[in-house]
Amino acid sequence: MKRMLSGIKPTGQLHLGNYIGALRHFVEYQDEYEMFAFIANLHCITVPQDPKELQTNLRDCVALYLACGLDPAKANIFLQTDVRAHAQLGYIMCCHTYMGELNRMTQFKDKMAHGEKNLSGGLYTYPSLMAADILLYDPDYVPVGEDQKQHVELTRDLAIRFNNRYGDLFKVPEPLVAKVGARIMSLSDPSKKMSKSDETNKGCIYLLDDLKKARKKVMSAVTDNCANVHFDPENQPGISNLMQILSSLSDERPMGEIEAEFAGKGYGEFKRSVADAVCAKLEEIQTRYNEVLSSGEIDRALNSGAERANLIADEKLAKVQKALGMEIIR
Ligand code: TYM
Numbered sequence: 001m002k003r004m005l006s007g008i009k010p011t012g013q014l015h016l017g018n019y020i021g022a023l024r025h026f027v028e029y030q031d032e033y034e035m036f037a038f039i040a041n042l043h044c045i046t047v048p049q050d051p052k053e054l055q056t057n058l059r060d061c062v063a064l065y066l067a068c069g070l071d072p073a074k075a076n077i078f079l080q081t082d083v084r085a086h087a088q089l090g091y092i093m094c095c096h097t098y099m100g101e102l103n104r105m106t107q108f109k110d111k112m113a114h115g116e117k118n119l120s121g122g123l124y125t126y127p128s129l130m131a132a133d134i135l136l137y138d139p140d141y142v143p144v145g146e147d148q149k150q151h152v153e154l155t156r157d158l159a160i161r162f163n164n165r166y167g168d169l170f171k172v173p174e175p176l177v178a179k180v181g182a183r184i185m186s187l188s189d190p191s192k193k194m195s196k197s198d199e200t201n202k203g204c205i206y207l208l209d210d211l212k213k214a215r216k217k218v219m220s221a222v223t224d225n226c227a228n229v230h231f232d233p234e235n236q237p238g239i240s241n242l243m244q245i246l247s248s249l250s251d252e253r254p255m256g257e258i259e260a261e262f263a264g265k266g267y268g269e270f271k272r273s274v275a276d277a278v279c280a281k282l283e284e285i286q287t288r289y290n291e292v293l294s295s296g297e298i299d300r301a302l303n304s305g306a307e308r309a310n311l312i313a314d315e316k317l318a319k320v321q322k323a324l325g326m327e328i329i330r
Contacts, residue, residue, distance in 0.1 A: 004029055004176075005036040005139040007080065009043040010054075010061035012196035016205040016278065017184040019068060019285075020248045021145030025178060027069040029143065035075035036137050036309060037065060042080050042087060043130070046123040060289075062298045064207055067289035072297070078305035080133065085313035089136055090129035092320060093158055097128040101154060107147070131155040135162075136313040138171040146182040147193060149175045166323040181248035187221035190237035208286060211279045218242070218275040219268075229262035229270050231255035239267070242274045249277040 006026060008018055026037045039061050044054060058079070065077055080086050102108065105127050111119055130151050134142055135158070142152050152175035159170040186192045186203030198204040205214050223238040233240040247253045262270045292298065321327050 001034045002032075002140040003036070003137060004033040004141045004143060005038075005134055005137045005173075006143050007038040007040040007043075007133060008061060009040040010057040011044050011047060011049070012057060013206040013208055014061060014064050015194060015196060015207065016245065017145065017194035019207060019281075020181040020184050020245065021178070022143060023065070023068050023070075024248070025143040025176070026065075026075065029141075030071060030074040033141070035070075036078075036139065036305075037070055037075050038078050038080050038083075038133070038305075038309070039065075040080050040130075040133070042090070043126055046120055046126050059293075059298065060208065062302060063289050063292045064285065066292045066297055066301060067285045068207075072301035072304060076305040076308045077301045078309045079302055082302065082306035083136075083309045083313050085136055085310070085317040086129065086133055089132035089313075089317050089320060092324070093132045093135075094125045094128040096158060096161060097125070097131070097154070101157070102127060105154070106150060127151045127154050128158075131158045134173055135159055135170045136316045137309075138316070139173050140171065141176045142173050143176040143178075145184075146177055149177050162320075166320075169320055169323055180252055181244050184245060185237060185241040187217055187238075187241070190222060190241050205278060205282075207282060208289070209282065211282060214282055215275045215279055218278055219271050221271065221274075223267050223271075227267070229259055229265070229267070231259065239270075242271065246274045246277055249281050 006022060008014065008022060014023070026035060029035060039058060041054075041058060044057075062077065062079075066072070070077060102124055108119070108124055111123070131154060134152070134155050142155075144152060152173065156172050159172045162169050163172075184194045186194050186198060187205070188198075188200055188203035192203070194204050196204065202217055202220065205217055209217075221238060221242060223242075224236050226236055226239075228236075229239060229243070230236055231240050231243050243255055243258050246258060247255065262273075318327075322329070
């Protein structure tokens with residue numbers, strides 16, 4: 001069985017972009033692949049966190065993994081810090097990543113360009129840790145949204161570098177970026193990615209948003225005055241974004257079909273259909289989320305996920321340390 005691995009960093013509440021760009025694919029692939037889906041809590045602390053809030057977000061993230069349909073009987077769900085090998089291989093990866101490579105990573109570059117002060121060393125080197133997250137498990141594929149593709153490409157470069165230097169250590173993984181929904185944009189500013197750090201809070205739909213609130217966000221989404229539901233991300237980014245959301249939530253309905261359904265109809269009617277699809281999905285997720293929270297499923301899932309992950313990760317880390325000559329061979 002081929003293997004897949006991915007993770008989400010719960011620095012805040014999970015949002016529709018996380019679901020459409022990543023989480024729904026984890027669920028889709030869990031039957032066909034051996035799936036490793038983890039909660040990237042080491043990555044969270046690259047920016048300051050309120051410990052109490054982080055606690056809630058971590059639990060919610062696992063609960064949402066389950067609520068969105070990840071099944072611990074099929075997928076290995078675990079917390080990054082429950083598998084210590086991540087931090088250790090992360091350090092080894094960091095020692096093999098060139099500063100020039102880290103300087104090219106757009107997330108750090110963007111923060112620097114915005115003049116953000118006191119950025120941490122962890123934030124700068126986090127692509128090396130992400131490479132370790134992946135390479136510990138030799139996955140064939142890494143399903144991610146578009147913004148993470150660059151990090152998976154760096155991971156590939158690092159895997160090749162290690163293999164050339166130390167012998168065959170890692171499988172070189174492929175990023176898996178879906179054609180539709182890999183970059184969901186903010187509803188209030190479709191030139192920006194939908195993200196947790198949305199200051200206005202109008203552009204981002206959280207998976208745990210109150211349904212009325214979520215509907216309102218869709219209905220007041222920024223569009224254009226073309227009066228034509230047409231898929232053209234460059235000239236009609238707002239409408240195209242809503243089309244991507246609708247398509248992703250309705251079995252990847254082709255854009256042409258959506259255009260035909262709304263031909264000659266107003267944006268109001270189109271937005272109502274998008275809002276209906278979003279609210280139906282949120283309601284389904286939230287109902288299951290409430291069940292999960294009051295059951296013992298979270299702890300059971302994390303325990304069994306970490307057990308399997310540790311087995312694989314420890315073996316890989318030992319192999320790497322040996323290949324690097326770091327162990328005293330007895
Ligand atoms: P994170 O937590 O920022 O995002 C989690 C996943 O959601 C995707 N995503 C989006 N997809 C579509 N539209 C959006 N607006 C949107 N926003 C986020 C991301 O592309 C990602 O797939 N560094 C990672 C976490 C990580 C990881 C890993 C992922 C750590 N180690 C190893 C894969 C493999 C991150 O910060 O993702």
